[in-house]
Amino acid sequence: MTESRSDLDSPWKDILRAYFPPAIAFFFPQTAALIDWSKPYEFLDKEFQAVSQDAAVGRRYADQLVKVWLKGGTELWLLLHLEVQSQSETEFEERMFIYSLRIFDQFRQVPISLAILCDESLSWRPSCYEANYPDTSLNFKFGTVKLLDWRDRMDELESSDNPFATVVMAHLKVIETKRDVDRRKNWKFRLTRGLYEKGYERQEILDLYRFIDWILVLPEAVEREFWQELQVFEEERKVTYVTNAERFGIEKGLKQGIEQGAVQEARSLILRLLSRRVGILPSEVRSQVESLSIDRLESLGEALLDFSDLSDLERWLQLHA
Known part of the structure; x- marks a missing residue:
C-alpha cells in the first residue's frame, strides 16, 4: 500500500502537545510520578529552537522541550524526542547528547532526556552515548521506549483508559497492515469505535480520531466504505462527532x-x-x-x-x- 501521508512527525507532535501529561504517564511512568501536574507545564519552543537550529541533526518536527515542576517545587525540563525512522546508533545517541549538552550550556538546565522509538527494527535500541579514555570517561544515558514492545499486548492496550494506548495501537497497525487494505480498514474502524466505547468527550474523540485518520491511510474507495460504516455506527449511537457530509468535499x-x-x-x-x-x-x-x-x-x-x-x-x- 502506498502511504500518501508518510510524514508521521506532524501528527505525533500535535497529539503529544494536546495530551502531554497522559503521554508521559503512559511512556515514562517513573518520570511522571516525579512531576506536580497541578502546576502548569510550558512548551519551550524558542529555547529548543536556540539549541537545535544550527545543529547538524536533520529535520526534527516532533522534538519537544517542556518545563514542568517537581512535587518538591523545583523546576525541571523534559526533552522528549520522537524517532519514526531508525538512524545509525552513533547518529541518534550523539544527537541526544548534543541536545542535552547545548541545553545545559545555554540555560544551565540538565534536562531529563526521553526518546520514543517508533521504528520497525526490533534490535535497534539506543540508550546511551559513551566515550572512554584512561583518564576521562563519559556515560550519558537517556530513557527510551520502543513501540514494537507493545505489539503482543493489544488486549492490554484496548482496555487502557490512557489515550496514548490508542495512539500506540494506531501506530502499530500502520506497520502491521502495510499490505492489507481490508485489515487496515477494519482496525481503523475498531480504533475509532473504541473512542466512543471508552466514554471520551467529544473533543477527545476528535483529537484522537485525527491522529488515527492521518496515519492509517486508506485508498479513496476503501476510505468511503469506512465512512459509510462509521456513519451507521454514529447514527446508532445518536452522535455525529466524526462523520460529516461536508468533510469529503x-x-x-x-x-x-x-x-x-x-x-x-x-x-x-x-x-x-x-x-x-x-x-x-x-x-x-x-x-x-x-x-x-x-x-x-x-x-x-x-x-x-x-x-x-x-x-x-x-x-x-x-x-x-
Missing part, C-alpha cells in the same frame, strides 16, 4: 487546489468557511490563519468542521500555529 477541494498551486484560493476558502462557522474573525486571528503553512492550512480545513465558536479556532491555533 472540503478536503478534496483543498487538496486539489493546493496540488494545482492555487494556494491563495485555498486560503480564501478556509477564511470564508471559518467566517461562516465561527463568525467575523478578529484581525489578529485572520493574520494567524493567513500565515499558516500549506500543511497546517490543510489540517485546519479538516478541523474547522468541528468548530462551534471562535474559541475553538483560537485553541486550534494555539496548538498548531
Whole structure:
C-alpha cells in the first residue's frame, strides 16, 4: 500500500502537545510520578529552537522541550524526542547528547532526556552515548521506549483508559497492515469505535480520531466504505462527532487546489468557511490563519468542521500555529 501521508512527525507532535501529561504517564511512568501536574507545564519552543537550529541533526518536527515542576517545587525540563525512522546508533545517541549538552550550556538546565522509538527494527535500541579514555570517561544515558514492545499486548492496550494506548495501537497497525487494505480498514474502524466505547468527550474523540485518520491511510474507495460504516455506527449511537457530509468535499477541494498551486484560493476558502462557522474573525486571528503553512492550512480545513465558536479556532491555533 502506498502511504500518501508518510510524514508521521506532524501528527505525533500535535497529539503529544494536546495530551502531554497522559503521554508521559503512559511512556515514562517513573518520570511522571516525579512531576506536580497541578502546576502548569510550558512548551519551550524558542529555547529548543536556540539549541537545535544550527545543529547538524536533520529535520526534527516532533522534538519537544517542556518545563514542568517537581512535587518538591523545583523546576525541571523534559526533552522528549520522537524517532519514526531508525538512524545509525552513533547518529541518534550523539544527537541526544548534543541536545542535552547545548541545553545545559545555554540555560544551565540538565534536562531529563526521553526518546520514543517508533521504528520497525526490533534490535535497534539506543540508550546511551559513551566515550572512554584512561583518564576521562563519559556515560550519558537517556530513557527510551520502543513501540514494537507493545505489539503482543493489544488486549492490554484496548482496555487502557490512557489515550496514548490508542495512539500506540494506531501506530502499530500502520506497520502491521502495510499490505492489507481490508485489515487496515477494519482496525481503523475498531480504533475509532473504541473512542466512543471508552466514554471520551467529544473533543477527545476528535483529537484522537485525527491522529488515527492521518496515519492509517486508506485508498479513496476503501476510505468511503469506512465512512459509510462509521456513519451507521454514529447514527446508532445518536452522535455525529466524526462523520460529516461536508468533510469529503472540503478536503478534496483543498487538496486539489493546493496540488494545482492555487494556494491563495485555498486560503480564501478556509477564511470564508471559518467566517461562516465561527463568525467575523478578529484581525489578529485572520493574520494567524493567513500565515499558516500549506500543511497546517490543510489540517485546519479538516478541523474547522468541528468548530462551534471562535474559541475553538483560537485553541486550534494555539496548538498548531
